[in-house]
Amino acid sequence: MxxxxxxxxxxxxxxxxxxxxxxxxxxxxxxxxxxxxxxxxxxxxxxxxxxxxxxxxxxxxxxxxxxxxxxxxxxxxxxxxxxxxxxxxxxxxxxxxxxxxxxxxxxxxxxxxxxxxxxxxxxxxxxxxxxxxxxxxxxxxxxxxxxxxxxxxxxxxxxxxxxxxxxxxxxxxxxxxxxxxxxxxxxxxxxxxxxxxxxxxxxxxxxxxxxxxxxxxxxxxxxxxxxxxxxxxxxxxxxxxxxxxxxxxxxxxxxxxxxxxxxxxxxxxxxxxxxxxASLPGRMERIGDNLYMDGAHNPASVDALVEMIREKFPNKHIHLVVGILKDKNYVYILRKLEEIASSFDFVNFQHERALNATVLYNICMNSEKSITLDASRVDLKQNFENCITIVTGSFYFIAELKEKTGI
Missing domain, CATH: 3.40.1190.10 (Mur-like, catalytic domain)
Structure with a gap:
């Protein structure tokens, strides 16, 4: 890498x-x-x-x-x-x-x-x-x-x-x-x-x-x-x-x-x-109103993220923007995120180990889902009432998204 x-x-x-x-x-x-x-x-x-x-x-x-x-x-x-x-x-x-x-x-x-x-x-x-x-x-x-x-x-x-x-x-x-x-x-x-x-x-x-x-x-x-x-x-x-x-x-x-x-x-x-x-880029980092980034990339970190979302944002519409590496346990990560997600956007990003967003889209059981083929085109301003947008899956994805969207 x-x-x-x-x-x-x-x-x-x-x-x-x-x-x-x-x-x-x-x-x-x-x-x-x-x-x-x-x-x-x-x-x-x-x-x-x-x-x-x-x-x-x-x-x-x-x-x-x-x-x-x-x-x-x-x-x-x-x-x-x-x-x-x-x-x-x-x-x-x-x-x-x-x-x-x-x-x-x-x-x-x-x-x-x-x-x-x-x-x-x-x-x-x-x-x-x-x-x-x-x-x-x-x-x-x-x-x-x-x-x-x-x-x-x-x-x-x-x-x-x-x-x-x-x-x-x-x-x-x-x-x-x-x-x-x-x-x-x-x-x-x-x-x-x-x-x-x-x-x-x-x-x-x-x-x-x-x-x-x-x-x-x-x-x-x-x-x-x-x-x-x-x-x-x-x-x-x-x-x-x-x-x-x-x-x-x-x-x-x-x-x-x-x-x-x-x-x-x-x-x-x-x-x-x-x-x-104390704060840390990419760990439930608050980017703006109702927008956070968290590099939950393995089972333990996604468990912690889901627990935190339940605790911090009950009764909110949770929109997840997701990019994952293909050598991670992406099925577990996705199933765990489905427990709290209202909607998903799966994103392709430019990393040699990036998992194609189509794979995630196809195995996702949530009916509210979409694919974005280029990280520069990600919509981070959802219009749902009481919507919280969380970008997650990989630190490399977060880094690319920050660079391409100028956050």
Missing amino acids: EIKNFNKYKIKWNIESETVIKPGLETIQAALKKLGNPQDKHKIIHVAGTNGKGSTIAFLTALAKDHGLSYASFTSPSIVDVHDQIQINSIPVTEKQMDEAFSHMQQRGISGMLTDFELLTVVAFVVFEMMELDIVFIEAGMGGRLDSTNVTKDSVSIIPSISIDHTKFLGDTVEKISWHKAGILKPNSQLVIGPLVEPAKIIMYKEAEDKSANVLEYNKNFSIKKHQYTFKEYSFSNLYPQMLGRHQQSNMALAITALLISGFELIESSVQQAVNN
């Missing part, structure tokens, strides 16, 4: 990388060694999991910002292009900073060693090394144990949730997937986990035992009750995240806990402000 606007830097600086996915750490560790191991300069919080990674990092960055910390983040996929995946104090990396990183990498001779995502991970660490930062937030690309982000000596680890996704690479059971996610845990460090299912939890505790590490579990060691966070001697009240959905309560709590155990002093008024300010 091509990372948008990444190739221009590769061409400019004559650095080659492969577009394939190759789980494993040996080659990226060799490349980072040539660069002086920039990944070891800063304090790091590493986030893996099936869903909730982006939201948890959104809470982490908001908390860091409202406590006056200097921070950076590396996330995926991009929303606009490669620049928004690497951010310093919530500002996308500049072309100048990218050029400086590529120039440094060219001098150290790492061309041809890496895949695209490994190269981008290295770029992020090189950019961050040039900065004086209090904390860096890293999101695993896929899995954890063999993911190119899993190259730091020490970090606090967060796993918000685990469910079935990326089965081709991670396995087809919760246990197999949990083994991959648990691999981000470092020896003698700390792991903060959300409300995981029991088989996943067992694997987390086993990994921690093997690595002499400590697990902090939501609703066991720390919790949110009646908008109040408690953990050991810490207590913060009146916490009202603007990000919609019940699962955001645990994501918020994970972020607060990870910063506390990383050694940062948090102030109640700043925590209150931060969780209210």
Whole structure:
């Protein structure tokens, strides 16, 4: 999968990388060694999991910002292009900073060693090394144990949730997937986990035992009750995240806990402000009156979306604009969305893995349905009374729709 606007830097600086996915750490560790191991300069919080990674990092960055910390983040996929995946104090990396990183990498001779995502991970660490930062937030690309982000000596680890996704690479059971996610845990460090299912939890505790590490579990060691966070001697009240959905309560709590155990002093008024300010493109992102975008692309995330719609928009006409990747469990996603949808518009979008909208149209059981052949022609202003329009299915679809419609 091509990372948008990444190739221009590769061409400019004559650095080659492969577009394939190759789980494993040996080659990226060799490349980072040539660069002086920039990944070891800063304090790091590493986030893996099936869903909730982006939201948890959104809470982490908001908390860091409202406590006056200097921070950076590396996330995926991009929303606009490669620049928004690497951010310093919530500002996308500049072309100048990218050029400086590529120039440094060219001098150290790492061309041809890496895949695209490994190269981008290295770029992020090189950019961050040039900065004086209090904390860096890293999101695993896929899995954890063999993911190119899993190259730091020490970090606090967060796993918000685990469910079935990326089965081709991670396995087809919760246990197999949990083994991959648990691999981000470092020896003698700390792991903060959300409300995981029991088989996943067992694997987390086993990994921690093997690595002499400590697990902090939501609703066991720390919790949110009646908008109040408690953990050991810490207590913060009146916490009202603007990000919609019940699962955001645990994501918020994970972020607060990870910063506390990383050694940062948090102030109640700043925590209150931060969780209210935290937002994330493509996660129930409010675009305008009665228009939202949410990249629900697997069973767990679509379950959360449907629950949130039921809770937030009862008795409303729900119009869903849908574009899905063909390697996702699109039948489950569609059946789940049918539970709350009044009408559908299935859209073709330009991605190598995009599912043809006709497939969705043909299997959809809802009588109110249509097809749009080009994302630039999507009608986002429905005229139904009390209508809520939600764009969903894939982050790549959302990104294209934003670009083509100028939202």
